Amino acid sequence: MAAANGSYLIRGAAILGGAAQDLLIREGLIAEVGSAASGSAGSSGVKVIDAEGLVALPGMVDVHTHLREPGREDAETVETGTRAAALGGYTAVHAMANSNPVADTAGVVEQVYSLGRDAGWVDVRPVGAVTVGLAGEQLAELGAMADSRARVRMFSDDGICVHDPVLMRRALEYVKAFDGVVAQHAQEPRLTVGAQMNEGAVSAVLGLTGWPAVAEESIIARDVLLTQHVGSRLHVCHVSTAGSVEIIRWAKARGINVTAEVTPHHLWLTDELVRSYDPVYKVNPPLRTDEDVQALRAGLADGTIDVVGTDHAPHPSEHKECEWAQAAMGMTGLETALSVVQQTMVETGLMDWEAFARVTSTSPAAIGRLEDQGRPLRAGEPANIVLVDPAARWRVDPSAMATMGRNSPFAGRELPGRVVATFFKGHPTVLDGQLNTPYQYTDGAGAGSGH
Numbered sequence: 001m002a003a004a005n006g007s008y009l010i011r012g013a014a015i016l017g018g019a020a021q022d023l024l025i026r027e028g029l030i031a032e033v034g035s036a037a038s039g040s041a042g043s044s045g046v047k048v049i050d051a052e053g054l055v056a057l058p059g060m061v062d063v064h065t066h067l068r069e070p071g072r073e074d075a076e077t078v079e080t081g082t083r084a085a086a087l088g089g090y091t092a093v094h095a096m097a098n099s100n101p102v103a104d105t106a107g108v109v110e111q112v113y114s115l116g117r118d119a120g121w122v123d124v125r126p127v128g129a130v131t132v133g134l135a136g137e138q139l140a141e142l143g144a145m146a147d148s149r150a151r152v153r154m155f156s157d158d159g160i161c162v163h164d165p166v167l168m169r170r171a172l173e174y175v176k177a178f179d180g181v182v183a184q185h186a187q188e189p190r191l192t193v194g195a196q197m198n199e200g201a202v203s204a205v206l207g208l209t210g211w212p213a214v215a216e217e218s219i220i221a222r223d224v225l226l227t228q229h230v231g232s233r234l235h236v237c238h239v240s241t242a243g244s245v246e247i248i249r250w251a252k253a254r255g256i257n258v259t260a261e262v263t264p265h266h267l268w269l270t271d272e273l274v275r276s277y278d279p280v281y282k283v284n285p286p287l288r289t290d291e292d293v294q295a296l297r298a299g300l301a302d303g304t305i306d307v308v309g310t311d312h313a314p315h316p317s318e319h320k321e322c323e324w325a326q327a328a329m330g331m332t333g334l335e336t337a338l339s340v341v342q343q344t345m346v347e348t349g350l351m352d353w354e355a356f357a358r359v360t361s362t363s364p365a366a367i368g369r370l371e372d373q374g375r376p377l378r379a380g381e382p383a384n385i386v387l388v389d390p391a392a393r394w395r396v397d398p399s400a401m402a403t404m405g406r407n408s409p410f411a412g413r414e415l416p417g418r419v420v421a422t423f424f425k426g427h428p429t430v431l432d433g434q435l436n437t438p439y440q441y442t443d444g445a446g447a448g449s450g451h
Helices: 035-040 078-087 106-119 142-147 165-178 201-206 213-230 242-253 271-276 290-301 337-346 353-368
Strands: 007-015 020-026 029-033 046-050 055-058 060-065 090-095 123-126 181-184 234-236 258-262 385-395 414-424 427-431
Touching: 007 385, 055 353, 060 078, 060 337, 060 353, 078 090, 078 106, 078 414, 078 427, 090 353, 090 385, 090 414, 106 123, 106 142, 142 165, 165 181, 165 213, 181 213, 201 271, 213 234, 213 242, 213 258, 242 258, 242 290, 258 290, 290 337, 337 353, 337 385, 337 414
Parallel strands: 007 046, 007 055, 060 090, 090 123, 181 234, 234 258
Antiparallel strands: 007 020, 020 029, 055 385, 385 414, 414 427
């Protein structure tokens, strides 16, 4: 049960992994931080949460989530996907456009936005399609989606590359008018016809059609040059190769306005797993080599790669429990992302918790232009907070997850870190590691209101 006046005292949390402090939450905001906050412990209606040994972080923001609704409710719904997000420590997700119908009009993005508000677990920000029907032939209603109640700022044909350079240039030019960003799925389609896995030594042994690194790298190289020429914003989805990291590093050194994401699974898993022929490891872009994994970790640590995006892609079991060639591409990720990033980046010494917050919250919010997300944990800021037990260990059981998808590549693995509580707009959506109650919108405000 929520406290009567919505007030909570988080006692003794290590803010960004630093000194333990108290945080007082009142009316959706962080009211006080530090020793003064503890003075409210005896106040009527203030619920005290013992956070000794826990790390307090700004609520996580995912720039790349597939919620499947409308049209693919057999795989996921906004309700189930956002429940999973809250349990994973997220307070905002960007819902990709490849639904059915495609989110290529103001009407569809407003539907997704409304479904997110009705669910109340996290802030759902729709991603608008770049092209009509993801067909790559004509631009979608970018301006109308930007002006809609959903206030779309990110546009992507994710799953399909905007391969026509003229169309890509036009999209980059168009989004400048409202400070939007084009999020590109970098995959030259003519180089990946029939591709089943990473092109390399393992694909040669298995006899599976290879997916060359250059298919990704050539599109990134083209698009950063187009972005420089136009003076716009480019975001590169799910970077997966060492060469891609180098191209993005080159572009940033020249002041080109490009950001990039890496998925949790590309920070850990390699194409060696495909030797099992288990379709749970089939994903787009494919799992690469250990050399690529190490380059991605280094790129995330040094800021070349800006954010971690889950590319959460749930599928019905029948679409994954089949022959490799027939299986759908994609993996779930919302409920395991925090733990995987802790495993690969924090426990390896490549990042501290402050850097973790930058790549999972602050930078993703900036890319999506979410003004009330990714904020510092200080007085006066929105109370979007996650409490993490870094010492906890848990074993991944897909059947116990909130997502409808059972296609987790980490099934059976023991992971570090556990989300103990998630606060969304000052309301605890997760307490003691379990779903609590959703946030209830009462003001009828639109997405741009900051409420």
